[in-house]
Amino acid sequence: METFRIKTEQNSPQKVQRKFVWVEAFLRILGIAATLISIGLMVTSNQTTLYFNLQFVAKYSYSPAFKYFVAANAIACFFSVVSLFLVLIYCLKPSNNSDQKKYFIIFLIDLIATVFELPGCAAATSIGYLGLYGNEHTGWMAICDQFGKFCHKTMVSILIAYVASLLFLFLTIWSAWKSTKSQQPPPPSMY
Helix, strand or coil, X not given: CCCCCCCCCCCHHHHHHHHHHHHHHHHHHHHHHHHHHHHHHHHCCEEEEEXXXXXXXXXXXXXXXXXXXXXXXXXXXXXXXXXXXXXXXHHXXXXXXXXXXXXXXXXXXXXXXXXXXXXXXXXXXXXXXXXXXXXXXXXXXCCXXXXXXXXXXXXXXXXXXXXXXXXXXXXXXXHHHHHHCCCCCCCCCCC
């Protein structure tokens, strides 16, 4: 009687893990791109308009909240680049260290990126809201009817930054889950 051997792929868990690493790397690249686009849009948003023969200029640098927004995006982008490199180094190169320790470091870096990105978005949103609607109680006028191009660019920049913050939040949750996931030994090979 002939013995049948069951052929199993021993690298199957590693192949699945590599696919998840590439998806995770792609999401990190999307987050980096979103922050860079958001920074570019905000920095280049300026408009000059004439009002009763007086020249008025709107620039992002005139608002401390918009400057904080740009700085927060830059910091989040930097930390996301660091976490991307760590994911590629740690997860694509096999080692004897446990994945829990690797992903805990990545979790901390992702958390820093998220912690900077979300308040930056909130600060820019509050000033954008004032620019769009003003505040009658304090006497702040809405400026977006005079500076439409400026307001449109800043609004798009803020929306893209919110997309980046959602990506960073998802990646933070993902790396936290991976850092708490127990290291399981590979399945026994069957001959």
